Amino acid sequence: MNRRNFLATALAAGSAMLTPESSAGEMSHFEPPTAAREADAVQTMTFALTINGAEHQLPETPVNTTLLDCLRDSLHLTGTKKGCGLGQCGACTVLVDGRRVKSCLCLAVMQQGKQITTIEGLGRPEGLGTPEELHPLQAAFIEHDAFQCGYCTSGQIMSGVACIHEGHAGSDDEVREWMSGNLCRCGAYTNIVAAVREVARRSASA
């Protein structure tokens, strides 16, 4: 998209906002999208991602597909949740090479060659074992009743695992601060903090 097209588009999108003070019936001004804009349509490509220790080959995928949409829509790994798609809620948190990231803010194509861990793979590192083996933090979430509806839970747990690894779980205050990127509308925060702290304490003494 060139600069002129961008401006035209931006004006068109905003144009309706400019009109209410104009006379009744006056039409909103806009520039119809140009052929150039249509040609901006994204490319597709095929690639592979390593998720929970297993390689997943993706079909032709638009390159602007987020890691989140790729996980949920293409691979049906729906344990990773979409709460906003804007990096504001943390429901989509996964681990990439051990670090927590918001998968709605990552492009899938850029994760090639990296180790992606989602909630489905947390209890069985390297793809081994069965889903029945819970990660200690998953077990602690049940124990502390650290959720109600469960929709933020995958993100909370992935974030909590990273929070502990980062060494940011030394006190309740610290956990609250470093877990504040994960919203929970059901309000399970105090129980989430308790669960993270318990696992952090146990892993510190182990």
Added chain:
Amino acid sequence: MIEAHGTIGSSVPRVDGRDKVTGRAKYAAEFAPEGLAYAALIESTIAAGAIRRIETASAKRAPGVLLVLTHENAPKLPYLPAKERPAVEPVAGEALRVLQDARILFNGQPIGVVVARTQSQAEYAASLVRVEYDVDTNPLTRFDPANAKPASAAAEKKGRGPESRQGDADGAFAAAAHRVDQTYVQPREHHSAMEPHATVAQWQGDKLTLWDKTQWVYNDADEIARVFGIPSESVHVINPYIGGAFGSALRTWPHVTLAALAARQSGRAVRLELSRRQLFYSIGFRPRAEQRVQLGADADGHLQALIQEAVAQTSTYEEFADATLDVPASTYASANRRTKYSLLPMNTNTPTPMRGPGHATGLIAQEIAMDELAVELGLDPIELRLRNFAERNPRKDLPWSSNGLRACYRAGAERFGWDKRSPQPRSMRSGRHLVGMGMATAMNPAPRYPSSASATLFADGTAVVRSATSDMGPGTYTAMTQIAADALGMPLAKVRFELGDSRMPIAKEHGGSTTTASIGPAVRAACAALLEKLHTVRTQFQLPQAETNDVVLRHAGLEILEAQGKAESAEEQKQYSTYSFGAVFAEVHVDPDFGTVRVARIVGAYDAGRIINPRLAHSQCIGGMVQGIGMALLEETAWDERFGRVVNANIAEYLIPVSADVIDLDAVFVPGEDTVLSSLGSKGLAELGLCGVAPALVNAVWHATKVRVRHLPVTPDKLLLAT
């Protein structure tokens, strides 16, 4: 019938916990039938007027696009009249008929839908659609109480009428020794559940399957059947998990129709998931309310006059009236009382119940005013409330079926350490922070609906109990499994409860704090009927009582044994008024230089009758406190009154509490059973958990700072400007 044994009353972990922590629990958007295509909404960008021209050619040419639907090419839908207005609909008016004409009633209105092979293709194509409007230059986008109209006769029928009177409230107010007369504002608020609303629609011939975020699968099926003019049985609604809703999924919103329509027109299964921004327009919200409260009391603090007037917003096409003024009508004793309820139609989407609908709003005004009256009288806030305790429900002049409010004041005050509060405002400190303690009363009706359930025993000795209710997070799965296991005399692990499917025995909405008290008795009835059948089989085959259930079934050559159960409240219940009660206590620390408020702790004491699972009930109540912190300190829709748009239509700027906002929350339950409501003894808890939290916090802020904020939320600017 109260068992001394069993699992009821014990804190068993959530039965769906494992599915939720492993990501296996499936929410509506996660069902992916064969050939699924993805939809994106197109929305209006003006508040009122009409579409003059809609330009879709480039969207249609965009990659992956299968269909672009607007009012120009959408088929006319039957929209048959409803047999009766579903309880969750507004009291009057008619829901938006989506894509049926060119009219624009609010900004953000769905005016089209794009279906494409991927979500990003659909969203990109939707961004290419251009619209010309005939703009109505005088949209109703400003909240101007002067334009409000009295609530209608339809609202009156639901007990939400334009006025109520008892005695001579105005005369008594004028004559009262002590008076408070203030106005309180609660802004528009949004449910903001973490799971976006989503619908997956698939037609097979003239049969429709909907995987839809809903708190009422039966009504969802009925509504869509009505819109498409097909029998209700042709619509199968499935929704095993809800990622929070708090009322937003009670109604069947226009986007559900759009998903079904897009699926029918494209010949594909279609998923329509609302974006976070669209959730500020396409579902309802808690309406802005401005309330004037006049309290008159004698020297002893006995209320002589209680007047509360509310103006709340609704849309231009529907009248949403809620129970705000049930609060002044039902909480305290007073010989003279008057309420007035007006509604302001605006070019906005229609409001809808949000946790504690009406009551949370009414309590904000009433309970802050009561605190102001306590100050005026020099009386302890709890003492003032005790002196005005209502022995019967004053509104209906009926006895309470149970009322543990006084016990809540006592238990809460003790747990909180209310006796450490110095009566003087701005007199307590912690370091450089001002410390404040405040409290408020909580109350909410606890109704019960007729319900049904089935219970099935399998030859492997396990049982499944079903009812078409929902679980948006409180723990319906767990509580009903406990009730069923106890009723069947089986261990928890052998009993499974299933819900969220319109082919299951009929249930009403999972809302209004009704689920446990309504479904619980039906589950018991089904289990009792099953045991009855089992007994008959035993007798028939002359099997000893000691023989286990699986053996009985095998002897009888039965794969399964199934029974149905129904339950509704006894006639006698009409002679009583049933409410849940609570007392909420809060401690805040305020930075005197920055005006920032930290909530150090909240303690709530609740009377919700018999508690099925204390751990889950505790979680539900502290969750309500978190939302109450939002209501008191953070949440506010920034409304652009020129254009009728939400400026902060996202969850970074529409602030909801984060972990760092929440420190220490505790809930205690006073002992009690409401055996009038049902033999189970439980009363509703969900709404109650939010009620009273915001006013307790506002009152604590006053106690810390001596600044009375009457316009929520309490933001630092309001505290600093006042000092």
